[in-house]
Amino acid sequence: MDNITLDTITKAVVEHGDRGKSHPRLYEIYTSLVQHLHDFVREVNLTEPELQQGRDFLNQASHHTQEIPTGEIHLLTDILGISELVELLQNTHNGTESNLEGPLYVPNAAERLLGDRLGIDPEGDTLFLSGSVLDVNGQPLANALIDVWQPNSKGLYDIQDSSQPQGNFRGCFKTDASGKYMFETVVPLGYNVPANGPSGELLRLLGRHTWRAAHIHFKVSVPEYTSLTTQIFMAGDPHLDSDTTFAVRSAIVQLQKHETPNELKAKNQSKPFYSTEFDFVLKAVTRST
Structure with missing residues (x-):
């Protein structure tokens, strides 16, 4: 793998693995998701604190409560x-x-x-x-x-x-x-x-x-x-x-x-x-x- 840059990181993530040989449909979904998420990060110029806020949000959303027992x-x-x-x-x-x-x-x-x-x-x-x-x-x-x-x-x-x-x-x-x-x-x-x-x-x-x-x-x-x-x-x-x-x-x-x-x-x-x-x-x- 070459040195990762802004121009190569998305391609590197998508092509890491067997490129859908094992699970074609999963790879189709995964590829599109990665590409859209990377485009989103670039578009909004996401910062590290904002990324951490997002992680914290998803962690909190997974917690089970009485109001919503399966999590959010x-x-x-x-x-x-x-x-x-x-x-x-x-x-x-x-x-x-x-x-x-x-x-x-x-x-x-x-x-x-x-x-x-x-x-x-x-x-x-x-x-x-x-x-x-x-x-x-x-x-x-x-x-x-x-x-x-x-x-x-x-x-x-x-x-x-x-x-x-x-x-x-x-x-x-x-x-x-x-x-x-x-x-x-x-x-x-x-x-x-x-x-x-x-x-x-x-x-x-x-x-x-x-x-x-x-x-x-x-x-x-x-x-x-x-x-x-x-x-x-x-x-x-x-x-x-x-x-x-x-x-x-x-x-x-x-x-x-x-x-x-x-x-x-x-x-x-x-x-x-x-x-x-x-x-x-x-x-x-x-x-x-």
């Missing part, structure tokens, strides 16, 4: 728009749009029966959510697994809030023979992403707010179909046009309010409640021949 790396890619950009690049089929999983998903949620209540929140406004899981031709998909998670009416997930029971507002449902699903929950509140760590500090320094528009998360899966991870958003939320993860697209639902005596009696409710519907459309897996 996932959150960081969300607030930088990287997560949503990947979704937009990969979401090329004609089913329901995919969207961010987010950093607060917990696998293996409890199985629930159709119509069950998703969580406990006496102060929340009850929401009856229903719909169907369909293929791209409009045919119903029976026994589709729907994994749901959401914050409560105060904008808090169970793993962030010790006053909630474990697994609150999380659950798995299966569609019936006609592809229908239904469950009872509460209208979620939009919330601030965890802001006590480095990601929140970055947003404050940039003059960006920390709000997410109110939403409910879903994972929908059926054998022989492409699995879907997505979110639906509540119409009227003040941050639909400025969600700090840039995730709001077309999956926005209108909530219908019910408050007549007959409506309350029919649903055994003591105060006004809401309902809405949303259908999920899945694409069959394409088999290569």
